[in-house]
Amino acid sequence: MTAGRRRALIVGVLAVALLAVAGVAYAGRAGWIPGNAAAGDQYRLANPVPPSGGAATPGGTGGLGASPETTGSPDASSTSTSAPAPSPAPPPEVTRPGEDSTGVPDGVTLTAYTGPLRITQAGTVIDGKRIDGCLDVRARDVVIKRSKLTCGGIMLKIEQRTANLTIEDSDLDGAQTGFVAGYWNYTLSRVDVYNIEEGPRVGSNVIIADSWFHSMHPAQSDEAHQDLMQTNGGSNSTIRGNVFDATSTVAGVSFNAAFQVGAEFEPLENVLVEENWFNGGGYTVNIRNDPQISNVLFRNNVFGPRHGYGEVSRADSPGIIWEDSNVSEADRKPVW
Template sequence: MDTDLVRSRPVLLAVPAVLTLGVAVVVLLAVHSSGSDGPAGAAATGFDRSAWPGPDSTGVPAGTELTPYTGPCVITEPGTEIDAKEVACDLVVRAPGVHITNSTTRRIEIGDPPASVVVEDTSIDAGAWVGGAVAFGSMTLRRVDVRGGQHSVQCSGTCVVEDSWLHAQSLPPDEPRHLNAFISNGGSDMVLRHNALSCDRRANAVDGGCTADLSLFGDFGPVTDVTVEDNLFLAGRGGYCGSFGDNPEKKYGEASTGIVVVDNVFERGPTGTCGTYGAATSFRSDGEGNRWADNTWDDGSVLTP
């Protein structure tokens, strides 16, 4: 795992495999050929992002004393509680009502229903994992610092992500991975509210790099009933900062409905357009229940898709 990125809130004690779904993504362009990894536009714009989650407001609260986790890595007991623990293995959740708080952990995978998990005030580091640092459905994340993995969050449905920081994905120099802070390849009932979304890895020499901060793709099923509200889309290294579900070339790409994108802020960054080509793409304004309202650039000007 790279060490040149800002760590989450300090703690007193700090110290992967199930197959994941394939990902169909848009073509990437290698940009920003000099400088180090990290939020692409922070230095260029001087934008004050303190109103959104970051290292001081996500992850393990300062002063928390962690002790080693000695429980199972595959969780089958309903209602399992993990609090103030340092988890040194990948967690596979196969039970309902699992609650993880004030802890550090590697990646988290949620199995088929009724498995579910709530993660709060926790730091997740998936390292070089191929797939989502948190995947797939029936998850709630609050005040979570998510780093590592090909995607920060990979959602197949019934996902709530609030007040969290998704960033610092993993891109080995010899792998053509396509990265996202949040991605769904089909599913429904998703809420992203008041997060900082960043795909901040520089493209490598084998066509690996960022797709977007947020990508909704109808690969394996329709993308429906998604609310994206009051998030900060940090200037990225992909084609666009957000791709919002209308992808006619995909099997279910014309079935995106109930896509609500409101009150978000898009950082302009070095390109002036958040991504290489623009801030937002693939939003179908005439789709049933789709709504785009009150989204702005970081200078306050109105942003239209």
């Protein structure tokens, strides 16, 4: 064999070998080698929507990253086997305290209270009394129960932030000009409150529960902004299971709010307002746009039909947590 023919044979063999190697490499990338159909899939990002066609099938409609399979025409919507989302649970019914569950219990005979209206003795208990006059509480751990207090001024004046006053199962008659209490460390429980110009002031460490506030009387002033309940700041208070009916029986008279919420005097924080029935006012719950409000939660409250402008103002204010469980009595739909 001549040298020229030997060189031509070597070149031919090398060319065939190079073509074979290139074909194998291309076949491997394309998935043409038996047993290697999923080559490269381990490097793909998982599709957040699981494919409907099962295992990956090159060229098919059910592989990784593919759209869910459809049936019928190309425009048909995809089928789904997932169960429908459950309907949200209806808000709980609100128990409305009233004549049968608040105030002096049936069968209690009241006798005249002859003690001091300024209370300075810690642990004083007033039980089954008819109190004619306003109380000025300047002692700790005073309890008033199964009694009726009639006062046309500040009905319960709490001088000390540490008073820890409790009023339960009692009537508070404002004699058409009174307002209930202010401002700190007191509890009202199962109390019937009526004939008032203003309701309780809520400061710090206040509990108002299972009570009935109604029959507001118009103030003798055109500039009055009457509220059935009001807070101007404070912390750690709970308002639960009450009726606040800020309506008037006098034609043409309306009141500012059933609950006026703000932080004018000090920060307002950590307040729970739940399972109450609110009615009346311009805005039934009127929230000021004060910056120092935090963690004030409204939930499971029901709103009656009466209001001038709406059930609530500024429910999306910073620091206000307003849940969808606050509903209108008329249609049980969320308020706001």
